[in-house]
Amino acid sequence: MNAAQGDMSWPGRRVLGRSLLLAALLAAAGCRGSDPVPEASSTPDVIAQTRAAPTTAAKALSVLGRADILAAAVAAADDVAAGNPLPQANLELVNRSFELRLPIVCGNGETGAWGSWRVDPSTNVLRVSFSRQNWEAQPLFAQLAKDLAYETAEGFWIERPWTRSEQCPPALANVARPDKTASHEATPAPAAEPAPEERLAIVQFFSSDAPRMLRRGKRPYAYTAKLPKDAQATDRAFRIKIEGRITGYADGQPVHCVITQAARPPVCAVAVEFDKVVLEDAKTGENLAEWRS
DSSP: OOTTTSOOOHHHHHHHHHHHHHHHHHHHHHHHHTSOOOOTTHHHHHHHHHHHHHHHHHHHTOOBOHHHHHHHHHHHHHHHHHTOOOOGGGGGGTTOEEEEEEEEEOTTSSSOTTEEEEEETTTTEEEEEEOOEEOTTOHHHHHHHTTOOOSEEEEEEOSOTTOOOOSOOOOOTTOOOOOOSSEEOOOOOOSSSOOTTTTEEEEEEEOTTSOGGGOOTTOOEEEEEEOOTTOOOOOOOEEEEEEEEEOOOTTSOSEEEEOSOTTSOOEEEEEEEEEEEEEEETTTOOEEEEEEO
């Protein structure tokens, strides 16, 4: 047998075998490469980003509460008292929705003297009344508005601005209180220097071209209800829930403060736009009535 017809030598067969094995391995690798396994390090990052997005969006759109408003007022008052520019961080509050509860009548008489209620014993009819305050002629609010042009200003003082609680305060021990089981009438406060609790207000400034229907003016919020025959005469407590939007002054800041006396805290006001006011039973949380601007 000659070389052309005979078997390949042993070294030649070994080289050929290795070539065929390498080709088979490469083919197998090519098949597996058509369906790659995702990298383990990239998957958790995608999942984490997907889960984080809703949380960030929810935080940006969350409704501001009493704690947020108090914090912004404290920051503004601190800078004004120190002679510094207003805090840039407060600008994040502009155009945010807010929800705030204020006690208007507390059964223990500790606060909320700007509302009134009474039950007519002959008819067993409950009447609750409260009003926005009108600060149109108050020089203090002209100072707070600064460069903001307005025709009138209406709003509410936030009582006890040193606490985040929206409930009636606990009764003080060993303090005699008048009997107010049948009614609670408000006592007008003097219009001079703000009382100690009148240090923070929420106020809506109305321009001359603002719709008149948005203003309360001298119109009080009034609620009337027929009580059950077996309703007992007892101390009652009411609060209001205010919903709206934080706006801003001419400089874009949502909170302005002015110093009225060097030895007292600044008086501050948050510029807002009122949307809805709800009367609530402060003891049960029940909604009794609501008014939309």
